[in-house]
Amino acid sequence: MNPVLSDSADELAGTEKVLSFFREQLLSGALKVGDRLLGERELCLALGVSRPVLREALRSLANLGFLDIRHGKGAFVRKADVGVFGDFLTFCLAQQPDMLDDIMQARVAIECQAIRLACIRATDSDLSRIGGLLTRLMDTLHNAEDGGAADFAFHMAIVEASRSPALVTVYRSISDLLKRSHVQRRAETSDAPGITDYLVEAHREVFLSILARDPDKADRMLREHFAIGDELRRKSYIAAFTRKGAPQEEEKEADS
Structure with a gap:
């Protein structure tokens, strides 16, 4: 397999893991508006993804208005913008x-x-x-x-x-x-x-x-x-x- 394509597929799979985790946490009530997500290290270990993949996924969620990323403090769940x-x-x-x-x-x-x-x-x-x-x-x-x-x-x-x-x-x-x-x-x-x-x-x-x-x-x-x-x-x-x-x-x- 082309290594470039393989890396791309791995990144997509990793991003989906992060998004699925976030979605399930919200649906189960484990995460609510204002809650702080686990730190990067804990999330990477729990989900089996690299830090670059995790950060990119979190940035995407922030761009969609679901997360508030505060430098030095972490990522917090935001009230969704309709x-x-x-x-x-x-x-x-x-x-x-x-x-x-x-x-x-x-x-x-x-x-x-x-x-x-x-x-x-x-x-x-x-x-x-x-x-x-x-x-x-x-x-x-x-x-x-x-x-x-x-x-x-x-x-x-x-x-x-x-x-x-x-x-x-x-x-x-x-x-x-x-x-x-x-x-x-x-x-x-x-x-x-x-x-x-x-x-x-x-x-x-x-x-x-x-x-x-x-x-x-x-x-x-x-x-x-x-x-x-x-x-x-x-x-x-x-x-x-x-x-x-x-x-x-x-x-x-x-x-x-």
């Missing part, structure tokens, strides 16, 4: 075809579970916040950029009201893509007949179902909201292509 996770997901998902449609499906899955939990767990403060964002949403109906941002904030508040750290973390991690989706959908449906009334009524019904603490109704209202939104967007596509084709048809008739 923004890093979000950047990673954004880079991965942005390369996929029909990315925004796929994100929409993920959004439906997260929000429908979140709203059920929100009906049970939302505090008075959560409900007040969602209500305030509903007002903001209604004040920005005629602006795709501001309206899309307000729409996102309303739905984000519902997810936060679920009081589920996992759902909130995943939702926040794709927030940039979700905001883009909201703005795009607003722009695409801005000329749809009755869009303003629909946006007001749909979001109001969703909010009222949370106030009523009715998970089944809230889930149903939210799914209807998504389904009608998709239908309005489909109709706007048809109308746009029809308008584009109209002049061509008129020219053909004139030529004949």
Whole structure:
């Protein structure tokens, strides 16, 4: 075997050992935020890796925001930065075809579970916040950029009201893509007949179902909201292509 390739494979295997160890320690609860890792010598002996491999792996974990390396003091577990996770997901998902449609499906899955939990767990403060964002949403109906941002904030508040750290973390991690989706959908449906009334009524019904603490109704209202939104967007596509084709048809008739 090529010695260079062998060394490279050994380094990758060593790095994986370090990462697996760190992951397992966190999952088992043996390591918590603020804890100091074992010293380099102890870790190298325990994992069977060289100091250069260990240091490179620890630097990678520090770059990802999982460790705080303090010179002369050691490496300490850090609270993970969701923004890093979000950047990673954004880079991965942005390369996929029909990315925004796929994100929409993920959004439906997260929000429908979140709203059920929100009906049970939302505090008075959560409900007040969602209500305030509903007002903001209604004040920005005629602006795709501001309206899309307000729409996102309303739905984000519902997810936060679920009081589920996992759902909130995943939702926040794709927030940039979700905001883009909201703005795009607003722009695409801005000329749809009755869009303003629909946006007001749909979001109001969703909010009222949370106030009523009715998970089944809230889930149903939210799914209807998504389904009608998709239908309005489909109709706007048809109308746009029809308008584009109209002049061509008129020219053909004139030529004949």
